[in-house]
Amino acid sequence: MFKSYLRIAIRNLSSNKTFSCINIGGLAVGITACALIMLYVKDEMSYDKYHQHGDRVFRISSEVKGEKWVASPAPMADGIKRDFPEVEEVTRLLRFPGAEKMLLKDDRTKKQFFETNAYYVDSTYFQLFTYDLKFGNEKDALRGPNSIAISEDVAAKFFGDENPVGRILNVGLSFGTFDYTVKAVFRQKNKSHIPANLLLSMNNGDVGGWVKAQTNWAANSIFHTYVKLHEGIAPKSFQAKLADFLQRNGGADFKAAGFEKTLFLQPLEDIYLHSDYGYEVAPNGNARFLYVFTSIALFILALACINFMNLSTARSEKRAREVGMRKVSGASRNSLIAQFMTESMLMSLFALAFAFIMIQLLIPVFNQLTQKDLSLQDGSYNYLLLISLTTATGLLSGIYPALYLSSFKPSAVLKGKVLNTISAISIRKGLVIFQFTISVVLILGAILIRQQMQYLGNQNLGFSKGQKIILPIQTAEASKNSQVLKTKLLGYPEVLSAAVAGSYPGIETVTSILFYAEGKVPTDNVDITTTYVEADYLKTLGIKLLRGRTFAEEFLNDEQSIVINEAAVRQLGYTIDDAVGKKVNYDFQNQPNPMTIIGIVKDYHFQSLQQEIKPLALTIAPFFSGPNRFLIADVSTTHYPDLIRNIQSTWATVNGGSPFNYSFLDQDFQKNYEKEKRTSLLIQYFTFIAIAIACLGLFGLATFTTEQRIKEIGVRKVLGASVGQIVAHLSTGFMSLVIISIFISIPIAYFFMQKWLQNFAYHVEIQWWIFAVGSSIALLIALLTISLQTVKAAMENPVKSLRSE
Numbered sequence: 001m002f003k004s005y006l007r008i009a010i011r012n013l014s015s016n017k018t019f020s021c022i023n024i025g026g027l028a029v030g031i032t033a034c035a036l037i038m039l040y041v042k043d044e045m046s047y048d049k050y051h052q053h054g055d056r057v058f059r060i061s062s063e064v065k066g067e068k069w070v071a072s073p074a075p076m077a078d079g080i081k082r083d084f085p086e087v088e089e090v091t092r093l094l095r096f097p098g099a100e101k102m103l104l105k106d107d108r109t110k111k112q113f114f115e116t117n118a119y120y121v122d123s124t125y126f127q128l129f130t131y132d133l134k135f136g137n138e139k140d141a142l143r144g145p146n147s148i149a150i151s152e153d154v155a156a157k158f159f160g161d162e163n164p165v166g167r168i169l170n171v172g173l174s175f176g177t178f179d180y181t182v183k184a185v186f187r188q189k190n191k192s193h194i195p196a197n198l199l200l201s202m203n204n205g206d207v208g209g210w211v212k213a214q215t216n217w218a219a220n221s222i223f224h225t226y227v228k229l230h231e232g233i234a235p236k237s238f239q240a241k242l243a244d245f246l247q248r249n250g251g252a253d254f255k256a257a258g259f260e261k262t263l264f265l266q267p268l269e270d271i272y273l274h275s276d277y278g279y280e281v282a283p284n285g286n287a288r289f290l291y292v293f294t295s296i297a298l299f300i301l302a303l304a305c306i307n308f309m310n311l312s313t314a315r316s317e318k319r320a321r322e323v324g325m326r327k328v329s330g331a332s333r334n335s336l337i338a339q340f341m342t343e344s345m346l347m348s349l350f351a352l353a354f355a356f357i358m359i360q361l362l363i364p365v366f367n368q369l370t371q372k373d374l375s376l377q378d379g380s381y382n383y384l385l386l387i388s389l390t391t392a393t394g395l396l397s398g399i400y401p402a403l404y405l406s407s408f409k410p411s412a413v414l415k416g417k418v419l420n421t422i423s424a425i426s427i428r429k430g431l432v433i434f435q436f437t438i439s440v441v442l443i444l445g446a447i448l449i450r451q452q453m454q455y456l457g458n459q460n461l462g463f464s465k466g467q468k469i470i471l472p473i474q475t476a477e478a479s480k481n482s483q484v485l486k487t488k489l490l491g492y493p494e495v496l497s498a499a500v501a502g503s504y505p506g507i508e509t510v511t512s513i514l515f516y517a518e519g520k521v522p523t524d525n526v527d528i529t530t531t532y533v534e535a536d537y538l539k540t541l542g543i544k545l546l547r548g549r550t551f552a553e554e555f556l557n558d559e560q561s562i563v564i565n566e567a568a569v570r571q572l573g574y575t576i577d578d579a580v581g582k583k584v585n586y587d588f589q590n591q592p593n594p595m596t597i598i599g600i601v602k603d604y605h606f607q608s609l610q611q612e613i614k615p616l617a618l619t620i621a622p623f624f625s626g627p628n629r630f631l632i633a634d635v636s637t638t639h640y641p642d643l644i645r646n647i648q649s650t651w652a653t654v655n656g657g658s659p660f661n662y663s664f665l666d667q668d669f670q671k672n673y674e675k676e677k678r679t680s681l682l683i684q685y686f687t688f689i690a691i692a693i694a695c696l697g698l699f700g701l702a703t704f705t706t707e708q709r710i711k712e713i714g715v716r717k718v719l720g721a722s723v724g725q726i727v728a729h730l731s732t733g734f735m736s737l738v739i740i741s742i743f744i745s746i747p748i749a750y751f752f753m754q755k756w757l758q759n760f761a762y763h764v765e766i767q768w769w770i771f772a773v774g775s776s777i778a779l780l781i782a783l784l785t786i787s788l789q790t791v792k793a794a795m796e797n798p799v800k801s802l803r804s805e
Helices: 002-015 017-044 076-083 152-159 208-213 235-240 242-257 268-274 287-314 316-328 333-370 380-405 422-458 476-480 482-489 537-541 556-560 566-572 640-654 665-708 710-718 723-757 768-794 798-802
Strands: 057-064 067-069 087-094 102-106 111-115 118-121 133-135 147-151 168-173 176-186 198-201 223-229 262-267 468-473 495-501 512-517 526-532 545-548 561-565 583-588 591-601 616-619 629-635
Touching (some): 017 287, 017 333, 017 380, 017 665, 076 087, 076 223, 076 242, 133 152, 147 152, 147 168, 152 176, 235 242, 235 262, 242 262, 268 287, 287 333, 287 665, 422 665, 422 723, 468 476, 476 482, 482 495, 482 629, 526 566, 556 591, 566 591, 566 616, 665 723, 723 768
Parallel strands (some): 147 176
Antiparallel strands (some): 087 223, 102 168, 168 176, 468 629, 512 526, 512 583, 545 591, 583 591
């Protein structure tokens, strides 16, 4: 029986090549797009799912004045381990500000490389997180002082394939060089929200002493604290006890600091997709993007299935006599359903073959767009996913045509009665409307996203980001010689000005001080981001000074002075006209420390446009300088390669033992939007695919309609109708469906546009022209698609179509 179904199915496909190609092509494109998106979604959802007992591991995060922060003070871990029998183990990860990038040297081979994603961790780290160790063992990897575990890639750079356990690596920081013993090499085959290349023991000779000295519960919350609960402990009950625990241990410190804090738990497996708070270990994913991509994938697949349904039911008259004859011959409705489902599944299998080829061709491009390394070969699960998609596509696209075609009554169809009932035509029109509603929503969304990306790139940031070269000062040698380097660079005519600073706009700045205005108490404090700068910082970046002055060498007391932005002025309770000369205080070791406001700068975006401008203070006091610094040079040149070569030569002369590294400020700032850029590109590409599939179906329907009405067209031409009139007449029905789709899509698109723009503190407004342009694009595309067939039909010689009349 199945052989008979298969033989008939192949005969029907081969006898209707145009419609078969349209259906198979649409299904293949739909399966390809859906498979690529599903590979991406699967990869994003795999983060931190591999840890043994990962369901019992949680990160302790906090909330202060409505802002969530994912790190804790240093004594938190010991306090939890001491006070809670529910906790099996606890560990800390320290992402030391400015030291996530370290210079590694091997004295034997003289190799040296800057390595990123370096973290200090407690010796208990491997008891909470599961790693696949190539060399070494988990018990000893981080237990000894100055121990280091390195990734397989780092090990290959320095040691090749040999076992490096026991070898010494020099770790270069801006405040010194320290020897670490390699105790383990770990593979990076699993996805984690901690993308470590280096794991350094927190018991060390560089920051270890500082870590041990941190006993204040209200200061230096830069330690990511993770707990592993005992089996059977309910996370909610444990979290409920954290308020009393925090008050019991840190109440006095918080009272002295003038703020309160609440703690909450974050499940380890949820961190990557559901956490986007202050001081994350590394940039995380976004669950909302996955919902968007998954929806697009399902919509694209639905569009392809709708094409199949529409074309199959539209051809009902051609299949009607076949159904009537087979029913008269004794075929049951179930056998006819099986026949039509066989045709559908056969088309899906053909589509799968083409989709597999397209996936292999497109996946390198897709990986480049998503910054991933996806592959169908990564486990049999991916092939199972592809087969499941194909099966679902075949069933979904075939079930309605099978039920519809098998319902024909032989007595009616053999008499040649019209089969296209009002309900069938309505369903077909409804499916076309659904297709173009999705397409128009995607078009409108793509236009808005592109506009927002352009806005982010062109927005006035309040400083000059063009022609600024950044030189990281990340070794002790470079830090010692920073002023010598600066002086030499200023000797170049292309270098207009230069300044050393602890940060620059667009990169993370975590140093913040709780200042309170004169006449107020510590509880009236304002959290102000504080950055170390040199006197020429404002000049180099083109930041506008509104009142007062900037720092100058002739003023000896400037280390006790600050320059603040407008946001800080407002929150401190001053005005721009009266703030200069006023005092602000911050408490250190329970003593108030006054600083004088000497200048006010216009608000500028020292963070990305995703965040509102926060209070900022600039100071030249070395006390506020972090471990790393940056030399910022304002240059004017038309030939950057020559200037970079000269700067590199000067660097080598001044800092012969430190590798040369540089970047451009405008490029660094734009990196804040890499995730949004990739999302924008992906949505644009998949929007194009969705439109192509919808137009493919519309083209098929237009082809079939013109074939059915070819005699009518001939009669109209004989009676004097022009080509334009005939095209307009044939296109009216289809274009009316597209217009209905546009009216339905506009409120849907507007709703999702508003939701997406809420991710940005600064964004474009949704304007009427977006809907006008998007609607026009949809109408134009639909009209061109339909015209490909209607114009051709209208230009045919009517003698051919009327010859048999």
